[in-house]
Amino acid sequence: MPGCASSAKKAKRAETLPANNLRALLVPSLIILSVTIIDQITKIWAVDFLTLNGSVEIFGQFLMLTLIYNEGGALGTSFGPSFYYLATSLVILAFVIYYIFANRTNRMIAYPLALIAGGAVGNIIDRIRIDKVIDWIDVDFFDINLFGYSLERWWTFNIADAAISCSILFLLISMLVSKFSSSHSVKDETNPDVDKISSLNIN
Secondary structure, three states: OHHHHHHHHHHHHHHHHHHHHHHHHHHHHHHHHHHHHHHHHHHHHHHHHHHHHOOEEEEOOOEEEEEEEEOOOHHHOOOOOHHHHHHHHHHHHHHHHHHHHHOOOOHHHHHHHHHHHHHHHHHHHHHHHHOOEEEEEEEOOOOEEEOOEEEOOOOOEOHHHHHHHHHHHHHHHHHHHHHHHHHHHHHHHHOOOHHHHHHHHHO
């Protein structure tokens, strides 16, 4: 009887694992779908509206809507033809989806990665459909003058790019904060009497 009860518990646990996996992947999947849909809808609108009206000022020259067809990559890069960027995007997307699945129970990792995946899918759809990416958000951030390189206006981007960039920035900041916190905790563990000594000196 105990053996039967044990095997029954194992079978029940095995049944709940797939359900938990699906539940953990639900929100990342919705994030990917939402970013892709919003990105594609705004691009369709940008093509229809800006083709007829040209560049439109929202907040003067600081924020404008300007339709650009980008055959290269992010940040104005041009390492090869559009097919090169399509192939690399598909490879990167596969890795991102794998890490989403591997970290599906960690929202701080899975959700930003889902935003990156959604942005990648949005731009991949463009490259498959018209062999280039539709950019339309034109912002004038600070000028860059570094080692002979000059940039007076930021690169035009889209919702997919914004989702990718913000998520990467969030992950980098999270990694730095986590590393700083862990190093602090290790330092406190190796010096347990620091607070006692400090209090003695004060008294």
